Amino acid sequence: MDSLQQILGWFGDHWWIIFPVMGVGGAMAGRWQALSRQRHKQKLETLRLKSEIKAAQLAARGQLAPPVSPRQAARQQENSAKELLGRLFAEHDAITARWLDYELDVAKMIAFPAMSDGRQPLTAAFLRAKKTADALRPTSADASVTEQQVSEYLDAVGAYAVAFEIAEKDARRLRDSTFTDDERKRLERAQHLLKVAVDQSATPAERQTAYRRVREELDGLIDLSDAAMENLEKKVALQLESRPAAASAPAEPAEQAEPQPIPVRDPLAPAEPQRQAAPLPHPES
Known part of the structure; x- marks a missing residue:
């Protein structure tokens, strides 16, 4: 009973702590909702593409009255799978490029050391998600893959993206706080x-x-x-x-003005008449 009273008394003295706790909880809830919307959007896209692939498969087998020829249905199925794989490859490569910005830049490694520290739980989770996505990635968009393989790779890329966002946010929050x-x-x-x-x-x-x-x-x-x-x-x-x-580049010489030619009198030219000097005025007496 005394312990309970002490706890209640502590909360009574520190009632203001509920506001930062609510702020943190609100931020976490908002992040969770954003991730849920992203996963829901990816699932809808997956269902749409799966339905197109399934319809094309049924049409090719003759189980559904095909609006197009079997060859066209097979081509549509192949194009849908290639389109999805192309988008997944682009997203996969974009996440890897963002991660390499931390791995190859020493300045970023010093500023955000947790992003390269596999001992951090969130960083370790990201590295595991990366390993899974890399392992499930097909060799190319033209590779022969099953619907199950495409679905597994889609889920792996989604988990890879979410894990990176969480690990990056945590690393920017921690910075060097884990060091002495x-x-x-x-x-x-x-x-x-x-x-x-x-x-x-x-x-x-x-x-x-x-x-x-x-x-x-x-x-x-x-x-x-x-x-x-x-x-x-x-x-x-x-x-x-x-x-x-830059230091060894020779300096360009300054432009020097061309010397003016000395005028020379033409010896064949007629001599100019000599001017007579004006008589000096006589001083008045």
Whole structure:
């Protein structure tokens, strides 16, 4: 009874906490509704395409009076499957491209480390969804696949998209909050050094030193992939090559004015009459 009274007393003193809790709950409910609408839309699209495929199959088998010839029905079925696979491929590739923005950009890996940390539950769920979608993806839109395979791939791409959205939102919320104070200072130094490493105004020695220290600061904090380091090395090398090229470019000489020709008198020209000097006025006496 005393414990219950203490709990009720605590809630009575902290009644205001219900407002942020309601805000968080409202945001989660809104997100859930948006995801539900997206899944519902995908299911409707799947049902529509399945009905078209099924109708074409029945028409081809002669179980339904076909409005078109069997060859046309088979062609419609094939085109519907290709259309759906094409849209799924585009969505699949778009999600993967957004994920690679985090995996190949060291600056984003420092700013949002949870997005590359498989120990985070939501990131791990996204990576599992990616693995499933990649495994169920047909080789091409022209591949011979069954209706069941298309349906499974559709569900996998939908789960892949939802898992990425949730993992990205969580990573942007967490940022570096999962690190200690000393580790956060190391991340801040790494961010500053990274800017120096790709700064064209810095000297080559400064950029090389900054690049080396970035790796030292991130050692043990963030597991940089080989592709991310290769991408960073290319950026640093590009800056190192662009500076000497700009410095070695010869300056264009300034245009010099052409010398004016010295006038020369034509010896065959008639001599000009000499002018007589005017007589000097006599001073008045």
